[in-house]
Amino acid sequence: MAKKKKLPNKKHKGLYIYCSVDGCKKNFSWTNKTIEKDGKNVQIEPLCKLTNRKFSNCKNFQFHKYKSRLHVPGTKSGTISKVLDAENYKEAVVKAVDFENEFKGNVESSDEFEFNITRYYLLQSQKQYIYYLENIDVAEHKKVERSQKYIDEILFCLKLFNESLRSKKIKPKFFLIEKVTDIHVGYFHKYLLDFKGYKNKTYNNKMTAVKGFFKWAIKEYKLNVTNPFDDVKKRSTIVNKDTITKNEFKELLEIISPESGFVQVGKSRKNRYKPYLKDGIELALHTGGRREEIVELKWNMIKVVDDEPSYIVVPNLKVLRQKGEGFNDNVAPKIIPITQSLKKLLLRLGYNENMGSHEYILSPDRSKTSTNAIMNNLSKGFSHYYKQLNTDRNLQFKNLRKTYLTHLASTLGGEAKSLSSHSSDEVLQRHYINKKIVSKAVKEMEIFE
The missing domain is CATH 1.10.150 (DNA polymerase; domain 1)
Structure with missing residues (x-):
């Protein structure tokens, strides 16, 4: 019986685990490692391409093969690879060394590789x-x-x-x-x-x-x-600048239920309803966050002023990734003012019980799901239920962000840039924690109130 294959942290050079399942074909250069996150050591695993599950939870492990990849001499990135007939790591290393020796012998005794050196x-x-x-x-x-x-x-x-x-x-x-x-x-x-x-x-x-x-x-x-x-x-x-109306939003929340969530996808019947769908939609409207920002919101991101929740500090994930690690230390975060409507929502979701904690605001139990899964469920769920409103418009989850930004711009005018982060670093550094702007947004901004 096939056993699950693993790779040690200090693996043999050029050795990988290859998934031969159609639609995956992914090479895993590692199977488990420890990283530092929020001051703690956390164990992480790569994700399966098909199911987005952790490597150790892959149900197709019998299709995993050890694979050796070697650099072709005389080229910058040319490689040659071979799937190894090995059931465990020790066998794979032996087979990989045999492959390396065989390859070196072929290179030394043949002009074939010289012929292909500059042919890409x-x-x-x-x-x-x-x-x-x-x-x-x-x-x-x-x-x-x-x-x-x-x-x-x-x-x-x-x-x-x-x-x-x-x-x-x-x-x-x-x-x-x-x-x-x-x-x-x-x-x-x-x-x-x-x-x-x-x-x-x-x-x-x-x-x-x-x-x-x-x-x-x-x-x-x-x-x-x-x-x-x-x-x-x-x-x-053509940029879709459509925003959702008050009546549409109210009707949308009313029709979200398990009974109306079924949809036929190919030969499968799926239910787009999720227990956190309504909360996710409301958070999107009242924060203006992108999907990942909403899913990654934690209670300790909420900042208190005069004993009241005043604003949320959210990492600007998009810009952080664009700049890359080591070059993104000065990226200003986004500041989300906590309006009266957002405050009511946060209280309903458990602010008093979770204030200052590291728990996620949306769907705190992540043991059986992931950020990507929740993100996809929010998009698909919104689209599924919105279509049932029969508005003759094709609104998507991202239109909630456009609705928020429209109201923000209407309330704050040019000052909205300092909160939405749609501005230069200079302006952000000057305004992103400007309490007057936050206070003005809290007092004056209303969305469907």
């Missing part, structure tokens, strides 16, 4: 790019934190590009990167618009993602070519 094929280079995004074999100072969702989206865009080439009888596996020209970008352009039927915003996102791959490849492999995607023009998009 599209498909293999795309795999290397995904490894780069996952920080595999990336120098410590160059590592950037990226979500698995972001990496999966990039991979999907590269697959679309490959599909457009295959539709023209071009095989990405044997197609050199430097041979990609305007003609092939044109194939992709037509494929996205005519075959996939994507709208302008989606088209722009796909083009940008593939352009990013070529930018990396040209720099990584020192190719003497220009980026074939440089001349792609972004197509015009």
